[in-house]
Amino acid sequence: MPPPPAAPLTVGVLREQSREERRVALTPDGAARLVATGVRVVVEQGAGQAAWFSDEEYAAAGAQVAPCAALLDASDVVVCLHPPAVLHALRPRHVLVGLLQPLLDPRLMQRLADAGVTALSFDTLPRTVSRAQSMDALTSQASVAGYKAALVAADTYGGFFPMLTTAAGTTRPARVLVLGAGVAGLQAIATCRRLGAVVTAFDVRDSAQSDIRSLGGTVLDVGVTVVSEGGYARQLTEQEQAELTAAVADSVSGFDVVITTAQVPGRPPPLLVPAEALARMAPGSVVVDGTAGDLGGNVEGSKAGTTYVTDGGVTLVGAGALAAQVPRAASTAYARNVVALVGYLAPDGALAVDLDDEVQAGLVITHAGRVVHPAVAALLEDSA
Numbered sequence: 594m595p596p597p598p599a600a601p602l603t604v605g606v607l608r609e610q611s612r613e614e615r616r617v618a619l620t621p622d623g624a625a626r627l628v629a630t631g632v633r634v635v636v637e638q639g640a641g642q643a644a645w646f647s648d649e650e651y652a653a654a655g656a657q658v659a660p661c662a663a664l665l666d667a668s669d670v671v672v673c674l675h676p677p678a679v680l681h682a683l684r685p686r687h688v689l690v691g692l693l694q695p696l697l698d699p700r701l702m703q704r705l706a707d708a709g710v711t712a713l714s715f716d717t718l719p720r721t722v723s724r725a726q727s728m729d730a731l732t733s734q735a736s737v738a739g740y741k742a743a744l745v746a747a748d749t750y751g752g753f754f755p756m757l758t759t760a761a762g763t764t765r766p767a768r769v770l771v772l773g774a775g776v777a778g779l780q781a782i783a784t785c786r787r788l789g790a791v792v793t794a795f796d797v798r799d800s801a802q803s804d805i806r807s808l809g810g811t812v813l814d815v816g817v818t819v820v821s822e823g824g825y826a827r828q829l830t831e832q833e834q835a836e837l838t839a840a841v842a843d844s845v846s847g848f849d850v851v852i853t854t855a856q857v858p859g860r861p862p863p864l865l866v867p868a869e870a871l872a873r874m875a876p877g878s879v880v881v882d883g884t885a886g887d888l889g890g891n892v893e894g895s896k897a898g899t900t901y902v903t904d905g906g907v908t909l910v911g912a913g914a915l916a917a918q919v920p921r922a923a924s925t926a927y928a929r930n931v932v933a934l935v936g937y938l939a940p941d942g943a944l945a946v947d948l949d950d951e952v953q954a955g956l957v958i959t960h961a962g963r964v965v966h967p968a969v970a971a972l973l974e975d976s977a
């Protein structure tokens with residue numbers, strides 16, 4: 594007698610719990626792509642609602658729609674954006690995939706390891722490996738965030754971004770400064786340029802200068818750049834950071850709008866715009882801090898999700914989760930990363946965790962009861 598057919602790999606899509614999070618990890622289109630490869634998809638009821646993807650659309654794409662408990666019962670792979678509220682319900686057979694921020698919360702990774710869960714995080718994907726690029730959720734989401742940062746800045750600013758010529762005269766274009774020219778910053782530069790602003794930008798990585806110029810931006814020369822390490826900026830020494838902050842502070846008063854996107858992986862965002870620099874900006878200027886969060890931000894006093902006007906009349910927008918504010922585009926891009934990752938992990942429909950594979954060695958944080966990602970394990974050891 595032939596062996597019974599193996600059960601199809603089942604991917605469960607969780608509904609995000611935070612009120613600000615409007616993205617969903619898999620769209621109906623992404624579900625249809627997985628279903629077409631023989632994967633079963635179960636979507637938590639209402640998971641796509643905040644991004645205007647209805648349960649009916651998922652069902653039409655061939656997915657099942659179910660409550661959370663039934664989804665967890667049925668799933669092998671559980672996909673999400675943020676670490677889910679249902680961590681306690683995950684079992685050793687589950688593979689959890691998301692933007693889990695393992696370097697910022699290594700203890701949570703230890704909990705997942707203790708529960709026997711295999712956790713994969715897009716945050717630690719080796720991004721420069723070409724076969725990993727279709728799974729690069731940091732890039733897909735940062736790109737959406739940079740676009741939205743530019744729109745928030747343009748919407749908040751009380752003037753035009755483009756030069757406009759009317760019968761009553763000509764307005765000069767807005768002068769925008771973008772700090773941090775990685776994925777988000779470059780998209781912010783490109784979007785501000787499309788809106789007609791004159792854009793200057795700065796990044797501490799020397800290699801970012803040609804990217805800034807290629808988008809029509811001018812490089813702000815503050816006399817501090819470093820050779821990048823593995824594509825990322827290294828953390829600056831205290832003295833370098835102090836010189837940089839002072840030089841940027843001297844420059845910001847010449848701009849109508851400042852957008853900040855500077856990050857160092859696994860570290861608090863560097864302070865680039867101190868309060869005294871804000872105080873020097875003209876009334877009516879706008880600062881959008883795209884890095885504002887629990888660990889601080891690039892701008893002194895910025896707070897995620899909070900906008901206020903300083904005594905000097907500068908509007909400071911602590912931007913919070915920008916990609917979540919463009920939920921359809923961001924979810925669509927993230928879903929493509931998820932589909933690519935499932936295809937990579939289970940090319941024949943069966944999951945195969947292989948820590949000797951360079952891409953998986955970056956992605957897999959916990960497996961077989963251990964924290965296997967070296968950087969996360971090192972953080973846990975340091976804090977023991």
Ligand code: NAD
Nearest residue numbers: 720721732773774775776777796797798824826855856863
């Ligand atoms: P990121 O979000 O970690 O940081 C954003 C930017 O802030 C970076 O460009 C960084 O250099 C900059 N920064 C850090 N400290 C700074 C400071 N003190 N002052 C000013 N700027 C500062 O970075 P990211 O957007 O994720 O991209 C990092 C790099 O990875 C870039 O070179 C990007 O092009 C590269 N990348 C490569 C690939 C690929 O090869 N497939 C994919 C994605 C990103």
